[in-house]
Amino acid sequence: MRLRRRKRQREKPADPFPELVAHTWTARSGELAETGMRVMARQLPSVVARAAGLAWRASRADTCVTVGCNLLAGVFTAFGLLATTGVLTALFSAGPTPDRVRAALPSLVLVAVAAALRAGLQAAAGWSQSRLQPQVTRLVELRLYELTTAVELAALDDPDFLDDLKRAQGPGMAAAPLVVRTAVDVLTGAVGMFAAAGTLGVLHPLLLPLLLLTALPEGWASVRSARMRYLVELAVVGVVRRKWILSDLMADRRHAAEVRSFTMRGFLLGEYDRLAAYQRGVELDLARRQTIVRVTGDLLQGVASAGVYVALGLMLWSGAVPLAVAGTAVLAIRAGQSSLANLVYAVNQCYEEGLYFGDYLRLCDKAEALAPARPAETATGELPGRFDEIAVHDVTFTYPGAEKRSLNGISMTLRRGEVVALVGENGSGKTTLAKIMAGLYDPDGGEVRWDGVPLRTVAPERVWERIAVIAQEYTHWPMTAAQNITMGRGGGDGDGEDGMLTAARAAGADEVVADLPRGYQTLLDRRFEGGAELSGGQWQRLAVARGFFRDAPLLICDEPTAALDARAEHHLFERIRAHADGRTVLLITHRLASVRHADRIYVLDGGRVIEEGDHAKLMAAGGLYAELYSLQAAAYHAA
Secondary structure, three states, rough: HHHHHHHHHOOOOOOOOOOOOOOOHHHHHHHHHHHOOHHHHHHHHHHHHHHHHHHHHHOOHHHHHHHHHOOOOOOOHHHHHHHHHHHHHHOOOOOOOHHHHHHHHHHHHHHHHHHHHHHHHHHHHEEEEEEHHHHHHHHHHHHHHHHHOOHHHHHHHHHHHHHHHHHHHHHHHHHHHHHHHHHHHHHHHHHHHHHHHHHHHHHHHHHHHHHHHHHHHHHHHHHHHHHHHHEEEEEEHEEEEEEEHHHHHHOOOOHHHHHHHOOOOOHHHHHHHHHHHHHHHHHHHHHHHHHHHHHHHHHHHHHHHHHHHHHHHHHHHHOOOOHHHHHHHHHHHHHHHHHHHHHHHHHHHHHHHHHHHHHHHHHHHHHHHHHOOOOOOOOOOOOOOOOOOEEEEEEEEEEOOOOOOEEEEEEEEOOOOOOEEEOOOOOOOOOHHHHHOHHHHHHHHEEEEOOEEEEHHHHHHHHHHOOEEOOOOOOOOOHHHHHHHHHHHOOOOOOOOOHHHHHHOOOOOOOOOOOOOOOOOOOOOOOOOEEEOHHHHHHHHHHHHHHHHOOOOEEEOEEEEEEEOOHHHHHHHHHHHHHHHHOOEEEOEEEEOHHOOEEEEEEEEEEEEEEOOOOOHHHHOHHHHHHHHHHHHHHHEEE
């Protein structure tokens, strides 16, 4: 076995696209390709149990109807097959034809009633199952996003967690309704098979092995064909992902100008066609091999069916079964053959979807473990409505997976009403420090205290209620202009309209909104009818208005003028100083002319505070701040 595996590895063709490496979230395809029916059958009960638990949480009534109707349909299937024996016995008996037909009528009525009831029950099961699917989808989507919006911010900096999230959000979440559906298919196939098997067992014990003999070839062909499909998906997963990226580059508005200005159309089309040609070749080869497998399965099934009919003929010839029983056995064998083949295929599908759904469940477990450990109900610390002082003492922090610390023993103090600036070169730790002071990260060492209350003892939501952030990387929310301003505190268009208008005027966003076709009710997303798009500077003003609207005691401004011109930048800093008025402003910027009037300036380098003071003191010290300020000033003078 090991030698054959090594031989297959040696014969594996070289990757035609070595630049495409499969991500870890596609690893399940390889696992599926190496899985046998024995493993599937062993793990199937746990998969079905998880599917049943999910369906039960989504809708108990629909779950009960689906399972109950399928079970009752199986009972009436067996009842109809047994009633068929009475029909055939009457028809094959001696006597005039009208008498035989009259004798068969009661059994015919039973067969018709059983068929009608089975059809009705199957329809009810299908209806309830179709109701289950959207409810399951809603349940798993809501659960995932409840967790992803609650995990500690550091989790979203962890590559392993992000890989797990990609698997859960893609195939994992999509598999949830499918694992319920395929579990029901397993139940349906099993019920049908047991109904046919039970009928054959009642008719004659020797008829039962004939059912397995006729169903196995088709089951083998379906599993073999599905396995081939998994191998192909594994082979082309990188190609499909690359095609998706290229299609986005060629069709998305964000890239249209650069595609044209750099005359990239021919290159992109050529790359797409190269990938599509490879995928087409692989899938055509798959179609050929699957056809061979299906034809082989049909031939084997034909041979098995011939053997069954020969066996039935011998049993009739020997008198082991009467003719009516043999006729019923043929019907039961054909029904059981179809049910068993469906069962084998459903087991295969259920196991596959169960693997992907397992990724979703593992991500949920991991996200629960990474949720903040201080829910509001159990947190012991309580912050004042307006703090007097924020003290940072000997704080250290390292991002997940990073070898180097981002912060190395930083200590500093912010007091109410101050404008405090953090400056330094890229990577010095300014933004990380601000996030720790705002309770977005927990430090590895040291502590942050608001009026003497350690943030480690306070529910994060209580801290976030007291901060507002104006960031360089802000979100272009696809909502109305009003919602873009107010969503951080209630989110309704009419919630605090006076405060919204005041914040918009203070940020200069009222000038932006004045040019919109529907004013504050304009949808800021051009992908929808009536939507509008803003420039970078206009979006920045809305982000500033959102920060002002929160009316929080701590305002964090992280490179807030990156998208603004010089005049707009000057006006914004004037507005921020005017908005402070008793609030504390933490200003992070590379434009040092903007921090000249700050009450205190902290200069960071390598995750440490290396200088502290106001502008005059730092310039007199002749350190890093003076060097950076002089470089920027010299650039303007040289112009």
